[in-house]
Amino acid sequence: MVNQPGRERDTLRLLTDSYLYKDLFAYEGLKRSSLFEKLLMALALQLGNEVSYTELARLVGADKNTVERYIDLLEQAFVVFRLPGFSRNLRTELRKAKKIYFYDNGIRNAILSNFQPLSGRTDVGALWENYLMAERLKTFRYGGLYGGRYFWRTTQQQEIDYLEDREGQLRGYEFKWNPAATVRFPKPFLEIYPGSRTSVVTPTNYEDLLTDTTL
Numbered sequence: 001m002v003n004q005p006g007r008e009r010d011t012l013r014l015l016t017d018s019y020l021y022k023d024l025f026a027y028e029g030l031k032r033s034s035l036f037e038k039l040l041m042a043l044a045l046q047l048g049n050e051v052s053y054t055e056l057a058r059l060v061g062a063d064k065n066t067v068e069r070y071i072d073l074l075e076q077a078f079v080v081f082r083l084p085g086f087s088r089n090l091r092t093e094l095r096k097a098k099k100i101y102f103y104d105n106g107i108r109n110a111i112l113s114n115f116q117p118l119s120g121r122t123d124v125g126a127l128w129e130n131y132l133m134a135e136r137l138k139t140f141r142y143g144g145l146y147g148g149r150y151f152w153r154t155t156q157q158q159e160i161d162y163l164e165d166r167e168g169q170l171r172g173y174e175f176k177w178n179p180a181a182t183v184r185f186p187k188p189f190l191e192i193y194p195g196s197r198t199s200v201v202t203p204t205n206y207e208d209l210l211t212d213t214t215l
Helices: 008-028 033-045 053-060 064-076 105-112 124-142 187-192 206-210
Strands: 080-084 098-102 148-153 159-166 169-175 197-201
Touching: 033 053, 033 064, 033 098, 033 105, 053 064, 064 080, 080 124, 080 148, 098 105, 098 124, 105 124, 124 148, 124 159, 124 169, 124 206, 197 206
Parallel strands: 169 197
Antiparallel strands: 080 098, 148 159, 159 169
């Protein structure tokens, strides 16, 4: 909680420096802090995109196992969480795909040292998606909901931002910061999964998603 209005940036930087770069290292006895910082930067920059441990390892100059271990640590510490790809019927569905989100946009911004207002940012879409994903995860956990949480993507780059599988009912969601954006859900998904529910989530209706606890 910020109890000193006007010092939000300082508070976020303090949390990032003390928790991410000190406490976690002390807890795990990690030595290569520069590698850890590079990995966090790479994850922050790839927010909302599919990630590959092999590609991350190449970017930060480490082996794949080390990258996966660090991400496991970050997930256990509730800094990031993973979202797997959904695959059931189509050969073109990405079966081993995954995305990584931050529990808090503020920590992500502190990692990048970017505190510009939304009006001056080029990553508004990614921030919006991360916010919705993190808040929906909290709804699942605190609301006692059960079901799978995924994103959907094919080798032809057709994608649905977020997918829930609850009691056998698939629900697909597209996240758009601009309420006037035109959205068309991929035809292959609608054909192979008939009866699926689809919704577009914008700043005008996002509370419907965050408070939805129906089966």
